[in-house]
Amino acid sequence: MPIKPLKSQVLKRRCDAAKLRFKTTAELKDLPGVLGQERAVAALKFGVGIQRDGFNLFALGPSALGKHSTVRQFLETAAAAKATPDDWCYLYNFDDNHRPRALRLPSGTGVKLRRDVERLIEELQTVIASVFESDEYRTRRQAIDEEFQERQSHAFEDLQKRANARGIALVRTPVGLALAPMKDSEVMAPDAFQALPESERSSLEAVIQEFQKELQTTVRQIPRWDKERREKVREVNREVMDFAVGHLLETLRQSYKELPGVIAHLDAVQADVIDNVAAFVARPQAEGGAPADPPSPMQAAGAGPNPAGGLARRYQVNVVVDNSGARGAPVVYEDNPALGNLVGRVEHLAQMGALITDFGLIQSGALHRANGGYLILDARKLMMQPHAYEALKRTLQASEVRIESPAQMYSMVSTVSLEPEPIPLDIKVVLIGDRMLYYMLAAQDPEFGKLFKVEVDFEEDMERRPDSSHAYARLIATLARKHGLKNLDATGVARVIDHSARLAGDSHKLTARMGMITDVLREADYWAAETGRKVISAADVQRALEARIERGDRIRQRSHEHIQQGTVLIDTAGALVGQINGLAVLSIGSTSFGKPSRITARLHVGSGEVIDIERKSELGGSLHSKGVLILSSYLASHYAHDRPLSLSASLVFEQSYGGVDGDSASSTELYALLSALAEAPIKQSFAVTGSVNQLGRVQAIGGANEKIEGFFNLCQARGLSGEHGVLIPESNVRHLMLRDDVVEACAAGRFHIYRIKTIDEGIEILTGVPAGRRGRNGQFPKGTINRRVEDRLIQLAESRRDFAKAAKQNEEKLA
Numbered sequence: 001m002p003i004k005p006l007k008s009q010v011l012k013r014r015c016d017a018a019k020l021r022f023k024t025t026a027e028l029k030d031l032p033g034v035l036g037q038e039r040a041v042a043a044l045k046f047g048v049g050i051q052r053d054g055f056n057l058f059a060l061g062p063s064a065l066g067k068h069s070t071v072r073q074f075l076e077t078a079a080a081a082k083a084t085p086d087d088w089c090y091l092y093n094f095d096d097n098h099r100p101r102a103l104r105l106p107s108g109t110g111v112k113l114r115r116d117v118e119r120l121i122e123e124l125q126t127v128i129a130s131v132f133e134s135d136e137y138r139t140r141r142q143a144i145d146e147e148f149q150e151r152q153s154h155a156f157e158d159l160q161k162r163a164n165a166r167g168i169a170l171v172r173t174p175v176g177l178a179l180a181p182m183k184d185s186e187v188m189a190p191d192a193f194q195a196l197p198e199s200e201r202s203s204l205e206a207v208i209q210e211f212q213k214e215l216q217t218t219v220r221q222i223p224r225w226d227k228e229r230r231e232k233v234r235e236v237n238r239e240v241m242d243f244a245v246g247h248l249l250e251t252l253r254q255s256y257k258e259l260p261g262v263i264a265h266l267d268a269v270q271a272d273v274i275d276n277v278a279a280f281v282a283r284p285q286a287e288g289g290a291p292a293d294p295p296s297p298m299q300a301a302g303a304g305p306n307p308a309g310g311l312a313r314r315y316q317v318n319v320v321v322d323n324s325g326a327r328g329a330p331v332v333y334e335d336n337p338a339l340g341n342l343v344g345r346v347e348h349l350a351q352m353g354a355l356i357t358d359f360g361l362i363q364s365g366a367l368h369r370a371n372g373g374y375l376i377l378d379a380r381k382l383m384m385q386p387h388a389y390e391a392l393k394r395t396l397q398a399s400e401v402r403i404e405s406p407a408q409m410y411s412m413v414s415t416v417s418l419e420p421e422p423i424p425l426d427i428k429v430v431l432i433g434d435r436m437l438y439y440m441l442a443a444q445d446p447e448f449g450k451l452f453k454v455e456v457d458f459e460e461d462m463e464r465r466p467d468s469s470h471a472y473a474r475l476i477a478t479l480a481r482k483h484g485l486k487n488l489d490a491t492g493v494a495r496v497i498d499h500s501a502r503l504a505g506d507s508h509k510l511t512a513r514m515g516m517i518t519d520v521l522r523e524a525d526y527w528a529a530e531t532g533r534k535v536i537s538a539a540d541v542q543r544a545l546e547a548r549i550e551r552g553d554r555i556r557q558r559s560h561e562h563i564q565q566g567t568v569l570i571d572t573a574g575a576l577v578g579q580i581n582g583l584a585v586l587s588i589g590s591t592s593f594g595k596p597s598r599i600t601a602r603l604h605v606g607s608g609e610v611i612d613i614e615r616k617s618e619l620g621g622s623l624h625s626k627g628v629l630i631l632s633s634y635l636a637s638h639y640a641h642d643r644p645l646s647l648s649a650s651l652v653f654e655q656s657y658g659g660v661d662g663d664s665a666s667s668t669e670l671y672a673l674l675s676a677l678a679e680a681p682i683k684q685s686f687a688v689t690g691s692v693n694q695l696g697r698v699q700a701i702g703g704a705n706e707k708i709e710g711f712f713n714l715c716q717a718r719g720l721s722g723e724h725g726v727l728i729p730e731s732n733v734r735h736l737m738l739r740d741d742v743v744e745a746c747a748a749g750r751f752h753i754y755r756i757k758t759i760d761e762g763i764e765i766l767t768g769v770p771a772g773r774r775g776r777n778g779q780f781p782k783g784t785i786n787r788r789v790e791d792r793l794i795q796l797a798e799s800r801r802d803f804a805k806a807a808k809q810n811e812e813k814l815a
Helices: 038-049 065-079 109-132 135-165 188-196 198-255 262-275 277-281 340-344 379-384 388-398 435-444 466-481 490-504 514-530 538-551 554-564 623-637 664-678 704-718 729-736 740-747 759-767 786-813
Strands: 059-062 087-091 101-105 168-173 176-183 318-321 331-334 349-351 355-356 374-378 428-433 454-457 461-463 509-511 579-588 593-604 610-612 646-654 687-688 723-729 752-756
Touching: 038 059, 038 065, 038 428, 059 065, 059 435, 065 374, 065 428, 087 109, 101 262, 101 461, 109 198, 109 262, 109 318, 135 168, 135 198, 168 198, 176 198, 176 554, 188 454, 198 262, 198 349, 262 277, 262 723, 318 454, 331 461, 349 554, 374 379, 374 723, 379 388, 379 428, 379 435, 466 509, 466 514, 490 509, 490 514, 490 538, 509 514, 509 538, 514 538, 554 579, 554 593, 554 704, 579 664, 579 704, 593 664, 593 786, 610 623, 623 664, 646 664, 664 687, 664 759, 664 786, 687 759, 704 723, 704 729, 704 740, 729 752, 752 759, 759 786
Parallel strands: 059 428, 059 454, 331 374, 374 428, 579 687, 610 646, 687 723, 723 752
Antiparallel strands: 087 101, 087 318, 168 176, 349 355, 461 509, 579 593, 593 646
């Protein structure tokens, strides 16, 4: 029974706008939740709900599925029910200034503490300055200085009296104090001293030597007395500072008495202010006699230059995480997951040719900000950032955020940096990426499976049912409102649903790649505005789709022109032996189109090898070579079982200058080979696609719609004769969502599409000759394609046998 072409009704499954039961999407309510992602939603609920180490999530699937928006929407709902996490601050470490301390505070307290400390510093400067300028302090300080002066004067006066009694004077010279002989209460001149008798000179020199030793002893005591004076001054300063600072800090302590970490920091501030009172009191003169800014406490304490200046920067509070305005747990998406943006960083300032830093230059990362909540990362971007993925794994394994930089890790710079105290981490991380990346990490990284145990797999499509079409219409309405687009009428929604099935590549499914649908809605909204319509109709959607094709159609047009001009040889009329039209899909950027190709087969006596010229020329991929090997197996098993396969055949894609891969042309190549063996011409008005197995069954392929439309475009340009058509596998019928003009041509009988189950069915249509089945006698009926193929193979086997026999006889004669 001859195979009939498909009826036009099965070539495209249309959505009936009349059955949608609304006029415009304004009548439809927003669709709650996520449509068609039940598996992914269940995985999200599980991953967010389970509070165990390692149960972080990886959302996988192709682009435009709405993975990010779905994950974020779900996480924000879950985060709203959680408690707001604490603030985190970094403080100066008075014991080791290179290791800043981390301080955990209730949410909203960090900013308040920072403001309170800033006010404290301002008050300290005012109060301390007034205290040290008070009469009481000056009196006490003056008493200490006067005591020192009196002690020093008394010591020298006593020495001078005793020296004078023995004729020796204590005199002050430019180089210090000295002893000299006296006569009549006057210091003797050197000449007069030399004129004295020897005995008298010797006696005076002995006395001078005696008092010189006492003078040296007294002079040596002066630094000790001055040290005692300074210590007394410091004690007074401490007492005064303790009174002034303690009063101010006590009020602050009462405000934070429930926070031991704050109290400890305030105690350290008080002790440091008292120890470094000179930094608050000293007022060196700048140029012009004006008071200069006082040195910072960091400079006064010998901690090196202060990078940002300021009197008391070390006492300030660096709030790295502020949750004062948060409600619930944070949901953070880091668009640029570089190492510093992920785990935080310590910034540096250039000063006097050196890079310097302090705890105030510590910057938080995404992990800090998301602590206590959820962090979303793009997996591909994460992998492209040096060290970021490894740092994320270390952080999750240790459950703490440790700020580190590549410069320190590899000793790239010789600057003094900081080692901030790590911050404990409580977080759920969600990576978003494609399936290939997920499977690669799962296979190659043994730590990945321990840290990301929840697989959130998004579907690319959903079942197309009457109820799902209505739900899909509500989804379209939701998207239109979300993006501020015009409402759609029922015809516009129906056309979008039809396009959705086309994108899904299956008339019984709808695509879940809502990013693509949203783009179509945006473009249709533009064209509706261009024509002055207030509602998007099917015409606007169609125009948007056609404009999109036109924008990316240059390469397809050039390819089509080359065929029309005869540069690329493709026949669409007549019949030829060993030649057939195959179909391929080219995908360039966002554009995919079908391209016909001529496939030819040639054969002669040989050893049973089917030569794949594409493979020999290194233009064929492994899948294409597999298809050629399968058709070779089909020949050997299907014909002339009692004889060896004795042909040498070659197959080639004519005028193919790029790579060829995939097995979708294996049935086409087999038809060409059978035509060459049977010497049965193939109608060039047909094109064929489909793979074949060893049993001769034709199997499904991808891109059926594009392939059919590609050949249709060529035939239409040359004039449809009613003989043109395409052979596709029967299993591809459900995937058909053809253009309206193709469907109309098929309905009018000007173009035909045949569904094929087996090679026998296909060869009958292509040649018009019955394929034939092997009878009880073990032979195919005479005149059939299979009989002619088998007879030819037997002939080739006998020719090879006769050739081998003759060659052997010649060898014997020569011997």
